[in-house]
Amino acid sequence: MQPLLLPALVAAASLGSLQAFLQAPLAAAPAHKSVVASHARPLRDHVSQRHHHKALRRAARWSQLRASESSGSEGAKLRREQVLDALKVIIDPDLGQDIVTLGFIKELAIDAAGAVSFCVELTTPACPVKELFKTQCQTAVEALPWVASTAVTMTAQPVSENKQLPTGLSRVQNIIAVSSCKGGVGKSTTAVNLAFALQSSGARVGILDADIYGPSLPTMVRPDKDVVEFVGNEIKPLEARGVKLMSYGYVNEGAAIMRGPMVVQLLQQFVTLTSWGDLDYLLIDMPPGTGDIQLTLCQNLNITAAVIVTTPQRLSFADVVKGIDMFDAVNIPSIAVVENMAYYNEVDVDALADAAARLVGSSGAMPADAEQLQALVRSAAAAATTQRQVFGRGHSKRLADMWGMTNVVRMPLHADVAAAGDAGVPFVVAHADGEHAALYRELAESVVREVAKIRYGRAARPHVAYDEARHLITIDAGAAAAAAATVEPAALRRACRCAACVEELTGRPLLDPASVPAGVRPLGFAPIGNYAVSVDWSDGHKSLYPYASFVEGYQGRRRRLAEATAELEVAAA
Incomplete structure (x- = not known):
């Protein structure tokens, strides 16, 4: 005979909640939802409708578990579903989906005693909300009445x-x-400081100094072992505090006296022949400008995103525009702007004296010892400190208005930043608790979030392949198109816009379409960065096609931004 739960329900109702009922032993749970409903009916005058239905649902789940105890597999399946349902309330703030749908939950295990364990597999070990996720997971799962303990492992x-x-x-x-x-x-x-900030958050990081003419990395970071070694035909990068390093300055201490083509070739060797191993982030310290070296790196590397560095002057803003335009041209998103030398903290002597006098007056006595005096001076200095913007107010608003860029980090002037760099120890390592270090960690979090959005929040670059059986080129644009498209090889070959096929100055076609045989076929495809694909043809020609020129529905970042802006303007009107 099933024990009646009416006394427990009455006691719970007298307290204004169903907490006592929800904490009742599993053995006392009725076998059917109707039994609970019949006993709960007289209490509707005492318990709110919302709490009443919540209790019924909880009791029903308990009843299902009790009824399924005779069938171990059914009970285990039901408990697994309940855990996953509980975890679906946790939303990734960057990707906009719950962690179950995103496939983050791995190795879920539940034993007979109610112990639950699972892994949360994030997109990066540097995830800025991993500790929050862990706490939320524990709270959500432990809210289930049958859970005895929860073990969450973040991976x-x-x-x-x-x-x-x-x-x-x-x-x-x-x-x-x-x-x-x-x-x-x-x-x-x-x-350098961004790299070490990422490394401190748990990521595996490397830095490539791509400035052959003026390498800075050997001065700013002193490696643990200052010897360049080779592993087979590859260069083994140097390391400092777990961050991998490579620079022309580590190989050759003299000046790089060479012309542009030689520099490009040397840089390509450094990039491709360095054995970086497993890295979450490789930061490339680009040489200044928008010339051959920069474009070669953008075209030959699968660069995920760019961080633009500038100063607040009006003249520097023009350079920011040029830099963003260059990366836009090769479909590399600019995800953050750093304004160095944005301001410095100045202590007004008169204001300091007034603040100290007020503090002494409020306490009624002078400090009794040196420690109290130091605390008084610090409090007074904080009250008397103002920000002096030597080079202007910066361009945060214009960047947000023109490109929708909100990740703008304003770095103050600080003598210790230069001193740390000259000593070969990054500032975020030498002064981990300082204001600058906190700003670099903020920048690192922004980079991690934006990269996650790029890689997992929207479609990757199109996949282009050759279907030999049908003699067609297939184009899978992912979310950019409803289905995979096809194009005849000869049609794509005739659409080549290289200098040998189209006159650069006038745009006059140089290629006779009739000269391209119908049986021409691609021998291989090679992605060029994020914006184009290179095709080797059977007639000996080599073409470069931007995805936007032949993939229907594919949009570069600038076009996506323009369309989004237009939609906002229409909505505002």
Whole structure:
């Protein structure tokens, strides 16, 4: 005979809640929902309708578990579903979906005693909300009445190999370009401190100093072992505090006296022949400007995103525009702007004296010892400190208005930043608790979030392949198109816009379409960055096609931004 739960329900109702009922032993749960409903009916005058239905649903789940105890597999399945349902309330703030739908929950295990364990596999070990996720997971699962304990392990997706990239880069997950269009704005300082800020959050990080003419990395970071070694035909990067390093300055201490083509060739060797191994982020300290070297890096590397470094002057803003335009041209999103030398903190002596007098007056006595005096001076100095914007107010609003860019980090002037760089110890390492270090960590969090949105929040670049059986080129644009498209090889070959097929100045066609045989076929495809694909043809020609020129529905970042802006204007009107 089933024990009646009416006394427990009455007691719970007298307290204004059903807490006592929800904490009742599983053995006392009725076998059918109707039994609970019949006993709960007289209490509707005492318990709110919302709490009443919540109790019924909870009791029904308990009844299902009790009824399924005779069938172990059914009970285990039901408990697993309840855990996953509980975890679906946790939403990734960057990707906009719950962690169950995103496939983050791995190795879920539940034992007979109610102990639950599982892994949360994030997109990156540097996820800025991983501790919050862990707390939310524990809270959500432990709210289930039958759960005795919860063990949550935070992990990250394993490194995957990209066989389309050179061997040295094949296990690098994300490449971040740190760029500026003029020298002397603190680009290398930003690249180094951003790298070590990412590393401190748990990521595997490397830095490539791509400035052959003026390498800064050997001065700013002192490696643990200052010897360049080779592993087979590849260069082993140096390391400092777990961050991998490579620079022309580590190999050759003299000046790089060479012409542009030689520099490009040398840089390609550094990029492709360095054995980076497993990296979550490779930061490239780009040389200043928008010339051959910068374009070569953008075209030959699968660069994920760019960080633009500048100063608040009006003249520097023009360089920011040039830099963003260059990356837009090759479909590399600019995800953050760093304004160095944005301000400095100045202590007004008169204000300091007034603040100290007020503090002494409020306490009624002078400090009794040195420690109290120091505390008084610090409090007074904080009250008397103002920000002096030496080079102007900056361009945060214009960046947000023109490109929708909200990740603008304003770095104050601080003498210790330059001193740390000259000493070979990054500022975020030497002064981990300082204001600058906190700002670099904020920048690192912004980079991690934006990269996650790029990689997992929208479609990747189109996949182009040759279907030999049908003699067609297939184009899978993912979310950019409803279905995979096809194009005849001869039609794509005739659409080549290279200098040998189209006159650059006038746009006059140089290729006779009739000269392209109908049986021409692609011998191979090679992605060029994020914006184009290179095709080797059977007639000996080599073409470069931007995806936007032949993939229906594919949009570059600038076009996506323009359409989004137009939609906002229509909505506002």
